[in-house]
Amino acid sequence: MIQLEQVKKIFPQTTVPAVDEITFSINKGNICVFVGPSGCGKTTILRMINRLVEPTSGNIYIDGENILHVNSDELRRRIGYVIQQVGLLPHRTIEQNVGLVPRLLKWPEARIKARVMELLEVVGLDPSETAWKYPYQLSGGQMQRVGVARALAADPPIMLMDEPFGAVDPIVRGRLQDEFLRLQQEVKKTICFVTHDINEALKMGDYIVVMNKGKLVQKGTPMELLSEPANDFVKDLIGDDRGVKLLDLTRAESLMMVPESYPVARDCPCFIDAIQPVKMALEVMMKNDSDVVGVRRGDKVIGTLSWTEIKKHIHRISGD
Amino acid sequence: MNFEFERFVIAMFDRAPPYILEHMQLVLIPLAIATAIAFPVGVLLTRARYRRYSGRVMGIFNTGQTIPPLAVIAVFFPFLGLGYRPAVIALTLYALLPIARNTLAGLAGVPLEVKDAARGMGMTEWQTFRQIEIPLSLPVVMSGIKTSAVLTAGTAALAALVGGKGMGAVIFAGINFFRMELILAGTIYIGLIALFLDRVLSFIEARMTPSYMK
Ligand SMILES: Nc1ncnc2c1ncn2[C@@H]1O[C@H](COP(=O)(O)OP(=O)(O)O)[C@@H](O)[C@H]1O
């Protein structure tokens, strides 16, 4: 668990706070995403958590312990850090880059080797192909994967990820996001994730903190942000397709009609699963040229979802 | 001034060679002292605490190099007199600048995000310096030492003027006695020494350069 209490940072020779009295906490095993325009203080927040930047005022606690009471080098070895510019060591092999923190922690050499190979596999790189290479021999996407592997190496309970998939094209980014979410299901880290891309925030976050000019604008789940944006800034950030984005987070079962007579549902030309997003229902309707889909849980048909219902829902949340 | 081939051969193979080692010493000793001074200074001037002095210190070094070596010797003459020591001191002052400049440039050229990542992973300041900054800046530092070596090899000829010996003694003997052969032989050897040092240091530099920088 990470807690920030009225944390403020004013950099030397500046007057406007880069981070202004921010308070929030992140529960164990959750992904908290910081989102906001460039320069709003996201990186500074991450760097205060691992003490690369010292707050001007306020307190930060990890598992209840004030981080100022911990040796900063030891603190950092317990926190995985994926930096915005990747920052692989250019004169070290990928194996050495990934093994950096375990070596600092003086793990036995055999264990480090095994761990590196395991991690390269985990982030989707061929260990025997990649381990001996140097960073300049990799593509941008591969380097970002190595950056993530390096941060995971010593199995830290906390990860700070600063635009970890920023330097790759949208297709690769989508794949890296999916892979990472799958990985998170297994490893259950407590993650601070920074992005300027609202779609990435909505996709990755259990919890989102929207920031602007150093100030916290809104915090909440993706659902809360989409359904009740606090102000115009958040609305603009989300964009005009707020309703459609919401459909991506809404399960089919929450909008379906439970028909009085099941034969109606059974006659539907197409079906989707109850926990699939409404957006998927739209996709299926379009493919089958139908105004309605049946909703199934397992083998059982439990309801129908119609185009009219979805439209009503969009109007309701868009507030017009 | 006339030129006799036979005298030239004697100058090349008999008169000049005894001065080779002397001259090498006149280059390597100031070079070693200058490295021992300029490298730590360059390191200090890239640390956060002292960075603000780097402009001023480099200004002093720069000025140092615009003063002719003979003038440096003249300034130190009242304290040190003539001979080997003032020559070494003047040559050392002269060799400082390229090494300090390249140390600064080399360390400043280590990418910020690499140092940042190192600290962020929990490397101590010293580990970051030893394992990241030194290896990544060494090629640039070495090339500064090489520049200094070649520069000093030439300037060291002037040491003979203040009794500092070296290959300069051969050249100045040639000037004094109107012997073209001696001047030529001395000059050739100085050129060869400079070339030799350049080759050796280039080899070391290449060995130190990580493959991605080549
Ligand atoms: N070391 C620093 N010194 C002075 N100002 C800084 C420093 N680091 C960041 N800033 C300033 O603080 C603000 C927030 O920066 P940052 O946290 O990097 O924003 P973000 O990551 O959201 O783009 C910016 O205005 C930036 O210029």
Ligand SMILES: [Mg+2]
């Ligand atoms: Mg940033």
